[in-house]
Amino acid sequence: MPSYKAPIRDLQFVFHELHQADETLSSLPGFDEVSADLVDAILEEGAKVCEEVLQPINQSGDQEGCQFNEGVVTTPTGFKAAYQTYIEGGWPSLAADPELGGQGLPETISFMLEEMLCSANVSFSLYPGLTRGAINSINAHATDALKEQYLPKMVEGIWSGTMCLTEPHCGTDLGLVRTKAVPKGDGSYAISGTKIFITGGDQDLTENIIHLVLARLPDAPEGVRGISLFLVPKQMPDTNNEPGDSNGVTCGSIEHKMGIKASATCVMNFDDAIGYLVGPENKGLACMFTMMNAERLAIGMQGLGLGETAYQNAVEYAKDRLQSRSATGIKAPDKPADPLLVHPDIRRMLLTTRAYNEGCRALAVWTAMNIDLSHKHPDAKKREEADDYVALITPIIKAFFSDYGYETTTLCQQVLGGHGYIQEWGMEQYVRDARIAQIYEGTNGIQALDLIRRKLFIHEGRLPQRFFNLLNSFVNEHQNSEAMNDFVSPLADALKLLEELTDWLVEQGKHNPDELGAAATDYLRIFALTTLAWLWADMARVALEKAPSDDTGFYITKLRTARFFMGRLLPQIYGLGRGIRSGADLMMEFTDDEF
Template sequence: MPSYKAPIRDLQFVFHELLEADETLHNLPGFDEVSPDLVDAILEEGGKICEELLHPLNQSGDQEGCQFNDGQVTTPKGFKEAYSTYIEGGWPSLAADPELGGQGLPETVAFMMEEMLCSANVSFSLYPGLTRGAISALNHHASDELKQQYLPKMVEGRWSGTMCLTEPHCGTDLGLVRTRAVPNEDGSYAISGTKIFITGGEHDLTENIIHLVLARLPDAPEGVRGISLFLVPKRLPDANNEPGEQNGVSCGSIEHKMGIKGSATCVMNFDSATGYLVGPENKGLACMFTMMNSERLAIGMQGLGLGEVAYQNAVEYARERLQSRSATGVKAPDKPADPLLVHPDIRRMLLTTRAYNEGARALATWTAMNIDLAHRHPDEQVRQEADDYVALITPIIKAFFSDYGYETTTLCQQVYGGHGYIQEWGMEQFVRDARIAQIYEGTNGIQALDLVRRKLYINDGRLPKRFFSMLDNYIAENGDNPSLAEFINPLRDANALLQDLTSWLIAESEQNPDELGAAATDYLRIFALTTFAWLWARMAAVALEKVESDSSGFYRTKLNTARFFMGRLLPQIQGLNSGIRSGAGLMMAFDESEF
């Protein structure tokens, strides 16, 4: 059975030392009580919840899965009790508004907790994770009456939330949505239609489930401009705001999936169900994007979380498993063979995983800190700048984190050899669970298109220009430091390549719009690797200042990992750049009959 140990020390390094988030967040309105000791206490207690309560249910939850009987869904054994303990501890409400019953802590803290949840039990994490996204959408777009009625119990965790977008005939192209909303005389709406792939659409963890549903009003415009958003409760609240009569919402079935089997993925039928308009008519997709962007960041965290737990277990296996002798001479003379860890290729797989995980942890926490700045900083210019960073990085976190998460869980499975393919060791579950993150909440191809078709262009290209300026300034400020040269020089080259490629791509797309689609996935990876290089240079700078006085070896290891990233992983961008510049014609030259 696999194990999990929350990476508290590295989370503390990123929060306190790399980003110096203590001072940044403490000075924001509402965060004056957020101290280093408080953050550490939350991380340590959250780590215990994940290690001792949730992770022990991960493998058994996968083996048992969710059960569907007579329209009811039962989660795996132990999930319901664990969820009760989880909400009693106030964990769903960490970053929620105190006026709604939340604790009002920074999103940055909630993000770090999200990583640990995903490592411990990604199926379990989806239930409160979807609710967090629904809370965000309602808080931004719902009427005060709806907020007062629904949000406090959702923040508490007694009521959960879902997002109902996909239909049997449409996934990404939401302009094809057919679910209908007919006005009732009392101001509510009758919602009718079928939604599929609905995470947490039905389960036994909460008293009520609040569905956010995209539907069309009568005579609504065609396409995405004719979609509205509705709140549809599983049970209609009674006079005391407790779950009352069953609404016209039912679960038709649950999916039998490759992974995340402890998470119920449902077909949901709406039969004249009572719903309430959220936001303006025909503006539902814009309202839903508040939740979708929140979920895309959370899905990226699944890649990081699973990469971390896979790495921890693969390292322990490599330490203990004896297999062959080292090429440079016997390392364990008292044993019949040397441990796997002596072999360079084993180290390649482990260090690839580690370097990606630690880079992702830094980027996720930096992004979360910018969410806090965008929401709370008193200076409008700072808020706009932070919001631009979050908008630009969101598709990168969703796509690259989930791509590398699947790659690295597979690498860690490979470390085990044949045992990695056997259920009892747990590695094959991490691989299966990681796969879905590349698909749901907008496939990674869609995320890449969002980056190249939208984020490069909106506000006259302000988002990438602002980001590149930040990298340029960092390089200029540190370029003359000889101790940082081995980190700054690769970053400088990567930054120059990315900016030149961006200009080339925009120019080429004016002649052939297919160039954007052809380049998108590889371009996003180059952008991600360059961003990681910036953060690894910053982490190396911190480590260099402290390595001489460190007896634990933490900073020496951080420096060595930074060197591995710069030398072995960052060079991918050269080949990806060449591939992009070969042009869309290599793909589009084929006639359809040739496929």
């Protein structure tokens, strides 16, 4: 039976010490009550819910799965009670607007809770996660009347939300959407069509489900320029704003999946269902991307959450499991063999996972802080800067976090050997659950293309240049520190490579767009690893200051992990860089028949 303990100490380190987020956030309008004590109290209470309520039903939820009978979806045993506990604790409303019934706390705090939710029970996390994204889109683009009617109950958590994009014949290419929206003459529309892969499309946790649906108006332009967004409730609210008549929205089936089995993935049929336009006509894709971008960050957090819980369970196993003797001599003379943890390759796998987890946690909190700054900072230039950082880093969080989440859950499964393949130990579930994050909400290949084809070029290259300036400033500030040399020197080299590759790709892309497509995935990983090198160097800076007076060993361990990252993980960028420069022709010269 796997276990989970929220990494409160490391979250506190990242929030309070590394990013000094309490000082930054409390200076923003509306966040003046955000204090270290408040943040710690929220983290501790959130940890209790995750450890005591959600984690215990994770494995059983996977084994039971969601059930579909006569058009009705039921979630696994314990999920309904757990969801009720979750909403009674006010967790859905944590970072929501107080005018909508939310608590108005920073997104940064919500991000830290999201990691814990994903570690404890990633299937459960998807139900409130999709609702938060739907709230964002409705709040940003819907009419005041729609916001007043639907958002308070969604913020409370008693109504949920979904995102209905994909259809049987189209996934990433949303220009092929066929779902129709016909005006009814009273301000509403009749929505007809089928959507697939709809997370939480039907379930028994909430009183009503509010679907955000992409559809085409009559005579809409072809392609993505002709897509509109509609709010379609499962049940029409009555005069008291309670769920009333059914609205022509039915679940046709649920998918039988490799993982996240306690999350209902539905085929949804809309048969002249009443819907309401959200945002301008034919601008639905832009409106939906308000939700999509939030979901991409949340999906990245799944990789981090699963990497953390896999690491914890693999470490415990490696400490207890006796297997062979150490190559440098017996370490446990009172036992018939030494623990797995004495072996260098076991440590390689565990430290790879730990270094990625802690580096990505630092990046997640930094990005969340910039979301708050982009919304709240009184200086427009500071808001723009923060928004640029978030836009640039979003595809990296989604793709790299989920890539490494799958890689590291697999490494941790390997630590357990044969037991890692057996259901009762729980590790194989983490591997299965992690796999989907590389696929949904835009495959990781699409994220890489978003970074290299769009984010490098918009605003005349302002986004990457702004970020490179930030990292170069850090290097310049610390490059003469002898104590920091082990961290700043490899960062400087990595940054130099990243900047050179960026310039080379921008130039190559002018003549052959396939060069960008061929390089995209490797380029994103180089970008991610260089970003983590900056954060690990910054974490080393804090640890160097505090290690001399620390009797817990926390900061010494942080320094050792930083050195491991710089020495063992960062160097992969050089092989990736050489691969990029080998060019697109190595892939494109093959004829179709040769495959």
